[in-house]
Amino acid sequence: MKIWSSPSRSAIKLAALATTASLVLAACGGGSDDEASGKADADGIITVKLGVVGPKTGPASLYYEYMAQDFEAFSDDFEEQYGVKFDVVSEDDQASPEETARAVSKLINEEGVHAILGPPLSGNALQVADTVQRSGVPWLLAGPNADEIINYETQPNWAFQTNFTNQQIMSILGERLWADDAKVGIVFSGDGFGQSNLDQLKLWAEANGHELTVEETIQPGAADANAIVKRLEDAGVESVFMGITQGADTATVTRSMEQAGYAPATVMTTGTILTNYKDVAEPSQWENIQIVDPRNFLEGGDKWVLDQVQEATGDAPAIPTNNISTYAMLDIYAQAVKEVGDASDKEAVRQAIEDIKTVHIGPDLTIESPFSADDHKLYTDDPATWFTYGFDEDFNLVNLGTAAECLESGC
Amino acid sequence: MEAVVIGLVLGGLYALLAQSFVLTFITTRTLNFAVGEFVALGAFAAIAVSSWSWLPTPGKVAVGFLAAAVVGALVYRFLVLPFTTQGEHDVRWLLSTVAVSFVMLNLITNVEGPSPQRSDTARISGTVDILGAGVGKQQLVLAGLAVVISLLLIVVTQRTSVGLMMRAVSQDPDTASLMGVSPRAVGAASYFVAMGLAGLAGVLYAATVGASPVMGETLLVASIAVAIVGGLGSLWGPLLGGALYGVLSQVASYQWGAIWGETAGLLLVIVVLVAKPEGLLGRRMEVKL
Amino acid sequence: MSLVVDNAESGYDRAPILSGVSLRVEPGELVAVVGSNGAGKTTLVKTIVGQLALRAGDLADDDGSFAKLSSHRRAKRGVVMVPEGRKLFPRLTVGENIALGRRAAGKRAGGEDPVDALLDAFPIVRERWGQQANLLSGGEQQMVALTRAVAARPRYLLLDEPSLGLSPLKTLDVFRLIELIRERTGAGILLVEQMADQALAAADRAYVLEHGRIVMEGDAAKLRSSDEVRRAYLGVS
Numbered sequence: 048m049k050i051w052s053s054p055s056r057s058a059i060k061l062a063a064l065a066t067t068a069s070l071v072l073a074a075c076g077g078g079s080d081d082e083a084s085g086k087a088d089a090d091g092i093i094t095v096k097l098g099v100v101g102p103k104t105g106p107a108s109l110y111y112e113y114m115a116q117d118f119e120a121f122s123d124d125f126e127e128q129y130g131v132k133f134d135v136v137s138e139d140d141q142a143s144p145e146e147t148a149r150a151v152s153k154l155i156n157e158e159g160v161h162a163i164l165g166p167p168l169s170g171n172a173l174q175v176a177d178t179v180q181r182s183g184v185p186w187l188l189a190g191p192n193a194d195e196i197i198n199y200e201t202q203p204n205w206a207f208q209t210n211f212t213n214q215q216i217m218s219i220l221g222e223r224l225w226a227d228d229a230k231v232g233i234v235f236s237g238d239g240f241g242q243s244n245l246d247q248l249k250l251w252a253e254a255n256g257h258e259l260t261v262e263e264t265i266q267p268g269a270a271d272a273n274a275i276v277k278r279l280e281d282a283g284v285e286s287v288f289m290g291i292t293q294g295a296d297t298a299t300v301t302r303s304m305e306q307a308g309y310a311p312a313t314v315m316t317t318g319t320i321l322t323n324y325k326d327v328a329e330p331s332q333w334e335n336i337q338i339v340d341p342r343n344f345l346e347g348g349d350k351w352v353l354d355q356v357q358e359a360t361g362d363a364p365a366i367p368t369n370n371i372s373t374y375a376m377l378d379i380y381a382q383a384v385k386e387v388g389d390a391s392d393k394e395a396v397r398q399a400i401e402d403i404k405t406v407h408i409g410p411d412l413t414i415e416s417p418f419s420a421d422d423h424k425l426y427t428d429d430p431a432t433w434f435t436y437g438f439d440e441d442f443n444l445v446n447l448g449t450a451a452e453c454l455e456s457g458c
Numbered sequence: 459m460e461a462v463v464i465g466l467v468l469g470g471l472y473a474l475l476a477q478s479f480v481l482t483f484i485t486t487r488t489l490n491f492a493v494g495e496f497v498a499l500g501a502f503a504a505i506a507v508s509s510w511s512w513l514p515t516p517g518k519v520a521v522g523f524l525a526a527a528v529v530g531a532l533v534y535r536f537l538v539l540p541f542t543t544q545g546e547h548d549v550r551w552l553l554s555t556v557a558v559s560f561v562m563l564n565l566i567t568n569v570e571g572p573s574p575q576r577s578d579t580a581r582i583s584g585t586v587d588i589l590g591a592g593v594g595k596q597q598l599v600l601a602g603l604a605v606v607i608s609l610l611l612i613v614v615t616q617r618t619s620v621g622l623m624m625r626a627v628s629q630d631p632d633t634a635s636l637m638g639v640s641p642r643a644v645g646a647a648s649y650f651v652a653m654g655l656a657g658l659a660g661v662l663y664a665a666t667v668g669a670s671p672v673m674g675e676t677l678l679v680a681s682i683a684v685a686i687v688g689g690l691g692s693l694w695g696p697l698l699g700g701a702l703y704g705v706l707s708q709v710a711s712y713q714w715g716a717i718w719g720e721t722a723g724l725l726l727v728i729v730v731l732v733a734k735p736e737g738l739l740g741r742r743m744e745v746k747l
Numbered sequence: 748m749s750l751v752v753d754n755a756e757s758g759y760d761r762a763p764i765l766s767g768v769s770l771r772v773e774p775g776e777l778v779a780v781v782g783s784n785g786a787g788k789t790t791l792v793k794t795i796v797g798q799l800a801l802r803a804g805d806l807a808d809d810d811g812s813f814a815k816l817s818s819h820r821r822a823k824r825g826v827v828m829v830p831e832g833r834k835l836f837p838r839l840t841v842g843e844n845i846a847l848g849r850r851a852a853g854k855r856a857g858g859e860d861p862v863d864a865l866l867d868a869f870p871i872v873r874e875r876w877g878q879q880a881n882l883l884s885g886g887e888q889q890m891v892a893l894t895r896a897v898a899a900r901p902r903y904l905l906l907d908e909p910s911l912g913l914s915p916l917k918t919l920d921v922f923r924l925i926e927l928i929r930e931r932t933g934a935g936i937l938l939v940e941q942m943a944d945q946a947l948a949a950a951d952r953a954y955v956l957e958h959g960r961i962v963m964e965g966d967a968a969k970l971r972s973s974d975e976v977r978r979a980y981l982g983v984s
Binding site for chain 1: 460461464468471564567571572573574575576583585592593594597666667668670671672673675676677680708711712715716717719720
């Protein structure tokens with residue numbers, strides 16, 4: 048079963064042209080109009096000035112693309128459903144910490160946005176965490192997985208995460224990886240996401256009386272991972288976890304595994320493999336790989352979001368996991384604004400987000416009361432609510448059961 | 459042993475790109491810092507014609523070579539040559555080729571998008587066992603090609619009249635022009651071949667890792683390192699440099715982890731620069747009076 | 748049918764060195780340009796072959812003006828120079844250096860090869876054929892440089908200080924070789940020399956260059972015997 052088709056080449060080109068054109072327009076227009084008062088207009092529509100930070104340009108631009116896709120696909124829905132319209136003011140962070148800092152401070156100080164969505168990359172989000180927290184702007188973190196971004200000691204806390212966190216995935220994965228006292232190795236990308244994966248996996252291992260046998264970094268765009276694989280193999284690692292930002296780098300690792308004839312019993316990774324992996328890998332390289340994720344990509348509301356994106360934009364969802372988490376985040380924020388009735392009353396909006404009753408993901412998936420003062424994470428680490436996926440020959444996801452089921456009976 | 463085999467194979471890819479630095483350096487005393495983007499250009503050119511079923515694979519590979527080669531010659535004529543006119547100490551080409559790199563990267567990203575695209579042209583799946591090390595056939599082809607092309611270049615420069623012209627221009631462009639040899643034409647031809655080689659490497663490398671705008675960028679540091687270690691003035695240099703760099707960085711990676719691989723390679727560069735600045739096989743630049 | 752320099756002006760950077768220089772060389776003729784150090788002799792030949800830009804005036808050969816052509820195209824038309832200091836390609840062999848000279852010959856190649864005659868007359872060049880050029884003595888290098896220029900089948904040959912740095916004996920050899928070249932190639936030769944006496948003795952006609960201008964011209968033998976020239980350039984008071 049094939050779910051999301053890859054974008055055609057002409058579609059990519061069109062998208063590229065459109066992106067270029069919109070960049071030019073944004074540069075000329077400044078992006079915002081005066082209607083974005085945050086209060087209801089004559090028709091009862093509240094226009095929110097939403098700051099969006101992400102890598103619009105450069106090699107990581109898919110991490111901006113998924114946000115743009117969600118706005119394209121769902122803006123009208125949210126306006127219809129909640130009477131909330133997003134006036135997006137976007138800034139390019141070029142995936143660099145310095146640019147992120149600049150972009151965020153511009154959005155807060157110059158643009159006076161009502162809330163900030165992004166940045167999508169953990170390392171950059173960490174960089175500006177204090178700034179946003181101090182500024183008192185609702186911070187919508189739909190992308191980053193690093194737990195370290197939110198320091199719950201600071202209250203009230205302004206940041207909310209609708210992606211799972213690395214601590215969560217490690218508590219789901221830990222038992223799986225160390226099952227039967229297997230030796231465990233991690234390959235992580237040399238960036239904020241990878242580092243957070245490593246830290247959280249080590250924390251989990253320490254807390255549960257295990258030890259991580261091998262830790263290996265892969266640099267983005269590395270030509271090969273032969274040495275990494277060799278070191279895993281020599282150490283007798285039987286369970287490998289890959290915490291790698293770019294699917295293309297994951298492919299480099301699995302290619303080297305195949306080359307070396309190294310087939311560990313368990314190979315786990317994250318939803319990042321859904322991006323950029325398939326096109327540069329072979330079926331024999333992914334047949335053994337599994338991912339865990341709290342989202343059900345194959346049915347229900349999560350799938351609906353992805354289908355809508357494909358339909359509205361004509362392209363495959365740029366980062367499927369994040370397309371969903373962004374949808375959830377916009378739903379939460381729009382509800383909160385609707386309830387308060389004034390997006391510029393940021394403290395009230397923040398409180399409304401924290402108190403949110405029901406999060407809607409598509410028409411038929413709901414998550415009840417996910418947040419509390421010291422829990423701003425949408426998902427929980429209950430293995431019964433997480434899914435385990437493998438891949439068929441065409442790289443379509445195959446649901447292997449919940450994480451709990453896989454723990455009990457193996458997958 | 460495994461690290462040595464894999465290092466040698468990996469060194470081949472770097473050697474191929476180092477060769478394009480050496481080629482332009484020999485004849486024009488310039489380096490094209492946009493080589494990484496020419497790698498991507500070749501890869502995307504081959505993808506663009508991948509659906510032409512009437513064109514056999516060698517033809518598609520040739521398209522990758524030619525696309526990069528032609529742009530390379532034009533870049534030389536319009537963006538390198540005009541910035542080398544003030545004599546030997548004129549290094550404005552350094553800035554102009556870096557600018558070319560930025561512009562090409564953005565152009566390619568705008569047209570093709572940032573994601574890696576699958577390339578099936580000249581894709582060879584599978585691995586072979588060499589002395590107990592599993593080596594990808596694709597990588598092996600790249601390494602073999604690096605050796606064959608280096609030898610070919612050496613034979614051409616040593617045995618043909620074109621090669622004689624190249625060597626003359628390399629030693630004294632002013633006097634070469636007194637012999638009816640146009641240093642500009644030789645320079646343009648060198649850029650044509652050198653960037654063509656980068657494009658060729660791109661086509662073959664993309665079959666493994668996919669074509670993306672930044673695919674060449676990550677190879678750039680290693681290739682420059684290889685060229686410097688071997689010596690920018692010697693066509694044998696890239697082979698020796700590639701072998702040394704490849705083996706050293708792999709052995710270090712195996713021993714101490716991947717992060718140390720590149721570090722070890724760059725340490726090698728520093729050692730060579732201190733001990734023999736012209737590179738292991740390079741010739742000390744003669745000071746012209 | 749001659750090499751014509753018409754009212755030429757040129758120089759380095761902002762400082763003009765030549766101004767209003769006019770001269771001509773007929774085929775088969777040996778013309779000397781004498782003058783003291785810094786008079787602009789080297790500037791003159793470099794301007795003719797295109798290593799320095801012509802700022803005003805014109806340059807022409809049998810096929811018309813070549814003032815706008817680049818250096819290598821002038822060589823291909825048969826305007827060939829042996830630069831000061833020989834300028835052999837140091838790491839090419841003698842044979843390769845001479846082979847490069849042939850690059851410029853183009854359509855003019857064919858017929859009896861004058862190089863053979865030169866090699867017969869000065870067998871030392873042939874003996875050194877496979878040797879790297881920078882290992883040769885100064886005299887040998889000058890022989891090779893002249894042979895290389897002849898391999899280009901020059902219609903007009905410009906010689907810049909061919910005797911520079913050579914012993915009197917070797918200088919004699921070089922002048923003998925120049926004479927032989929004139930005989931075998933029929934080229935018009937422009938000889939720039941500080942050794943004014945020998946140059947004037949060998950030449951048919953001569954120009955005297957001073958501060959970038961032609962100050963005297965005429966029959967070489969007459970100039971050689973004129974008092975002014977003898978005082979100024981031949982060290983005779």
